[in-house]
Amino acid sequence: MVQRLRVRYAKRGRLRFTSHRDISRAVERAVRRADIPVAYSAGFSPHPKISYAGAAPTGVASEAEYLEIGVSRPCDPHRLRADLDASLPPGLDVLDVVEARDSGLADRLEGSVWELRLPGMDPEVAAKAVETFVAADRVEVERLTKKGLRRFDAREAVLSLAVQEGEGRAAGQEPDRPCVILRMVVRHATPAVRPDDVLTGLRLVAGFAPLSPPEVTRLAQGPLDAATGEPADPFDFDRVGGDR
Amino acid sequence: MSVESLFPRLEPLLPKVQKPIQYVGGELNSTVKDWDEASVRWALMYPDAYEVGLPNQGVQILYEILNELPETMAERTYAVWPDLEALMRSEGVPQFTVDAHRPVRAFDVLGVSFSTELGYTNLLTALDLAGIPLDAVERTDEDPIVLAGGHAAFNPEPIADFLDAAVLGDGEQIAIAISEVIREWKGEGEPGGRDELLMRLASTGGVYVPKFYDVEYHPDGRIMRVVPNRAGVPSRVFKHTVMDLDEWPYPKKPLVPLAETVHERFSVEIFRGCTRGCRFCQAGMITRPVRERSITTIGDMVENGIRESGFNEVGLLSLSSADHSEIGDVAKGLADRYEGTNTSLSLPSTRVDAFNIDLANEFSRNGRRSGLTFAPEGGSERMRKVINKMVTEEDLIRTVTTAYSQGWRQVKLYFMCGLPTEEDVDVLGIADLAKKVIQAGREATGSRDVRCTVSIGGFVPKPHTPFQWAAQCDHETVDRRLRELRDALRGDKAYGRAIGYRYHDGKPSIVEGLLSRGDRRVGRVIRAVWEDGGRFDGWSEHFSYERWMVAADKSLADEPVDVDWYTTREREEHEVLPWDHLDAGLDREWLWQDWQDAVSDVEVEDCRWTPCYDCGVCPTMGTEIQIGPTGKKLLPLTVI
Numbered sequence: 003m004v005q006r007l008r009v010r011y012a013k014r015g016r017l018r019f020t021s022h023r024d025i026s027r028a029v030e031r032a033v034r035r036a037d038i039p040v041a042y043s044a045g046f047s048p049h050p051k052i053s054y055a056g057a058a059p060t061g062v063a064s065e066a067e068y069l070e071i072g073v074s075r076p077c078d079p080h081r082l083r084a085d086l087d088a089s090l091p092p093g094l095d096v097l098d099v100v101e102a103r104d105s106g107l108a109d110r111l112e113g114s115v116w117e118l119r120l121p122g123m124d125p126e127v128a129a130k131a132v133e134t135f136v137a138a139d140r141v142e143v144e145r146l147t148k149k150g151l152r153r154f155d156a157r158e159a160v161l162s163l164a165v166q167e168g169e170g171r172a173a174g175q176e177p178d179r180p181c182v183i184l185r186m187v188v189r190h191a192t193p194a195v196r197p198d199d200v201l202t203g204l205r206l207v208a209g210f211a212p213l214s215p216p217e218v219t220r221l222a223q224g225p226l227d228a229a230t231g232e233p234a235d236p237f238d239f240d241r242v243g244g245d246r
Numbered sequence: 247m248s249v250e251s252l253f254p255r256l257e258p259l260l261p262k263v264q265k266p267i268q269y270v271g272g273e274l275n276s277t278v279k280d281w282d283e284a285s286v287r288w289a290l291m292y293p294d295a296y297e298v299g300l301p302n303q304g305v306q307i308l309y310e311i312l313n314e315l316p317e318t319m320a321e322r323t324y325a326v327w328p329d330l331e332a333l334m335r336s337e338g339v340p341q342f343t344v345d346a347h348r349p350v351r352a353f354d355v356l357g358v359s360f361s362t363e364l365g366y367t368n369l370l371t372a373l374d375l376a377g378i379p380l381d382a383v384e385r386t387d388e389d390p391i392v393l394a395g396g397h398a399a400f401n402p403e404p405i406a407d408f409l410d411a412a413v414l415g416d417g418e419q420i421a422i423a424i425s426e427v428i429r430e431w432k433g434e435g436e437p438g439g440r441d442e443l444l445m446r447l448a449s450t451g452g453v454y455v456p457k458f459y460d461v462e463y464h465p466d467g468r469i470m471r472v473v474p475n476r477a478g479v480p481s482r483v484f485k486h487t488v489m490d491l492d493e494w495p496y497p498k499k500p501l502v503p504l505a506e507t508v509h510e511r512f513s514v515e516i517f518r519g520c521t522r523g524c525r526f527c528q529a530g531m532i533t534r535p536v537r538e539r540s541i542t543t544i545g546d547m548v549e550n551g552i553r554e555s556g557f558n559e560v561g562l563l564s565l566s567s568a569d570h571s572e573i574g575d576v577a578k579g580l581a582d583r584y585e586g587t588n589t590s591l592s593l594p595s596t597r598v599d600a601f602n603i604d605l606a607n608e609f610s611r612n613g614r615r616s617g618l619t620f621a622p623e624g625g626s627e628r629m630r631k632v633i634n635k636m637v638t639e640e641d642l643i644r645t646v647t648t649a650y651s652q653g654w655r656q657v658k659l660y661f662m663c664g665l666p667t668e669e670d671v672d673v674l675g676i677a678d679l680a681k682k683v684i685q686a687g688r689e690a691t692g693s694r695d696v697r698c699t700v701s702i703g704g705f706v707p708k709p710h711t712p713f714q715w716a717a718q719c720d721h722e723t724v725d726r727r728l729r730e731l732r733d734a735l736r737g738d739k740a741y742g743r744a745i746g747y748r749y750h751d752g753k754p755s756i757v758e759g760l761l762s763r764g765d766r767r768v769g770r771v772i773r774a775v776w777e778d779g780g781r782f783d784g785w786s787e788h789f790s791y792e793r794w795m796v797a798a799d800k801s802l803a804d805e806p807v808d809v810d811w812y813t814t815r816e817r818e819e820h821e822v823l824p825w826d827h828l829d830a831g832l833d834r835e836w837l838w839q840d841w842q843d844a845v846s847d848v849e850v851e852d853c854r855w856t857p858c859y860d861c862g863v864c865p866t867m868g869t870e871i872q873i874g875p876t877g878k879k880l881l882p883l884t885v886i
Contacts, residue, residue: 016253016270016272017270019267019269019270020267020504021265024267024504025504027506028504030558031274031502031556032556034552034556034558035554042588048588050588060266060267091272091274091504092272093272214258215258215262
């Protein structure tokens with residue numbers, strides 16, 4: 003392996019139903035079809051050197067997913083971006099590629115911006131619920147995880163939560179009808195607080211419950227800026243080089 | 247009339263179901279054509295879960311061929327899991343195709359490929375969800391023609407009530423021919439409705455329309471005769487055979503799913519048909535004669551398939567892959583081409599002889615030598631003569647000795663239990679054989695680090711085979727023999743740990759037997775099982791033997807027949823069998839003679855290397871054996 007390339011990609015539309023494993027198979031095949039000189043691990047069953055950081059859950063769309071490809075001969079990031087994008091199915095779209103300067107990508111993904119579109123909900127009711135949630139110190143929620151039913155606080159990791167109005171096409175609804183948009187910045191923690199945990203919290207503290215499954219999109223992930231409370235581009239470091 | 251996508255109605259259901267990706271389509275190389283520009287529209291179904299159905303070669307080939315026709319389009323649909331089925335029912339979402347999410351009922355043809363009989367209940371779910379009446383006679387001109395194909399369609403009688411038509415044999419040419427008949431009929435303004443269309447199809451002799459045939463029974467329940475009930479319908483329906491497979495190099499654009507499926511590889515069928523003459527093997531009987539793809543076509547298909555799919559594994563498929571006349575050159579040529587590329591090659595379905603070890607060695611050049619699989623099928627010398635699997639114990643021991651001494655550590659052996667004339671000693675012979683295999687491995691390697699896995703399936707007598715007359719072994723006997731074999735394997739401490747043992751209980755085989763050799767009366771049983779919630783009968787977690795038995799008792803109560811009558815009863819030579827009017831080309835007298843030979847331990851050679859033994863297929867079907875060698879070699883791929 004002579005070089006590592008970092009890829010930001012989107013998971014859009016119906017491809018949001020891909021699981022993390024589905025995506026990793028699709029990427030491996032796309033890499034082979036695109037003739038990208040991916041490096042392989044040694045041993046009896048060599049695996050392509052592709053690693054993933056912080057994948058969004060199945061069913062959630064994303065504009066900011068990240069993976070890293072190790073290659074066996076140097077590649078131009080622009081060329082790789084075009085080749086890989088052309089080879090991936092529409093809906094898995096490559097947005098940005100940089101050459102890695104360190105091994106700290108996963109650590110740099112400190113928080114995410116999520117957007118939830120909730121069709122047919124009243125913005126004022128939503129705003130009240132958000133106010134109650136934000137005012138609380140703790141909001142205990144339960145979720146079934148691989149390790150069983152877990153109970154944890156969904157409040158502390160939420161750095162900001164705001165209601166916007168807009169138009170959107172939510173699943174199964176008429177196109178472009180008014181809907182409530184929840185925008186939130188959530189710090190990555192263990193156990194992870196996911197957008198549906200925040201929704202559960204809103205239901206618990208204020209009885210706020212969407213009529214149909216919301217369309218959830220991750221808009222960004224990156225290092226959290228202490229001043230703004232918003233994530234910055236995790237590729238800034240690779241692009242400018244040097245110290246942070 | 248255009249049809250709208252059902253996706254906006256399906257989408258809100260998807261977050262609530264397991265593995266939603268299987269329902270969204272968008273596979274690499276999938277095709278969505280304009281609805282209004284096509285005049286003939288096929289929905290192709292594999293009646294099992296997407297993860298099983300997507301890789302199916304038959305469906306992929308027909309999908310591609312039909313979509314290549316200018317005025318024809320094809321989309322795919324699969325069985326939905328019970329979680330989505332329940333939501334579709336409550337929300338009123340009908341059965342959909344995964345390509346453009348169009349309602350299945352809007353298509354002209356619903357073509358269903360049955361590799362196994364265990365998909366029958368899933369057909370009923372799909373019809374019901376689609377809003378298509380289950381009974382073919384209740385369908386209107388608004389409903390598609392429900393057409394069955396695949397190996398199980400060689401006896402479609404158990405599902406005859408639910409089908410409009412069935413085709414036997416290779417699908418490539420007949421699918422195109424059917425499209426042409428439909429195109430003409432629609433072009434003329436659909437004269438005479440669906441009955442005339444079905445008449446036009448039936449009159450060719452190549453499409454079976456069950457409702458144009460009446461079945462009459464003797465008072466004791468046996469079939470008296472099956473006769474056409476209207477003029478112009480031929481008394482026999484013939485299977486289809488594609489000659490010159492090099493002309494049909496499909497799939498050219500293999501479907502690559504996002505969801506995980508059971509076969510994550512690109513498969514090339516290196517030949518079709520098999521004349522080894524194993525008497526239990528329906529596939530070998532109904533796909534005759536042997537037709538090879540040439541070494542150069544195989545090389546081209548592999549290269550193209552890898553490039554189009556991005557798969558890193560290639561499987562060379564056939565019923566007995568090492569029998570290709572140039573398999574040695576194919577193996578060496580492909581191994582040379584892909585050495586060092588992380589593309590692996592596999593060769594399933596090989597026989598017991600040392601030559602196959604050489605092939606396996608070629609295919610594992612870069613990788614590890616983990617396991618080799620052989621299928622002696624019968625545990626004793628006598629049993630193997632009965633089933634015409636010409637492998638001696640000496641052959642097997644010599645082969646595994648070679649394998650172990652060349653670095654293979656694990657040998658898997660396939661057998662069947664419940665074969666005709668089988669006695670306890672034949673099954674217990676499997677234990678002796680497995681121990682000798684381990685002993686040979688230990689001697690060859692000087693190590694105790696050798697393993698052997700014994701895998702056993704239940705034998706089910708199939709139509710169009712010499713065993714079509716045989717009594718199926720009852721499940722109590724099968725289970726008892728399998729238990730005794732287990733005790734014999736585990737009881738011997740010197741070998742117990744080196745030998746693995748895999749088997750299933752005998753009950754599912756009885757249901758498979760009922761469906762395999764059933765007649766039209768079995769349709770009531772299938773329907774009753776489905777109404778009682780029967781789904782996905784090929785999945786042990788969904789299959790219920792008791793449900794089938796209760797449904798059979800109820801549905802057959804007024805008939806002189808029952809499950810035993812269909813399964814464990816031996817048939818007389820001249821009994822009319824439910825599929826006798828469906829012609830696979832096999833001469834009935836030859837089949838009977840082969841059955842008599844079976845019970846007298848008489849073997850028959852392969853007609854590729856010995857004179858024709860008059861099974862009847864080639865003269866009846868106007869076909870011939872097509873095999874090499876061509877003398878050609880695979881050249882290295884040009885390096886870019």
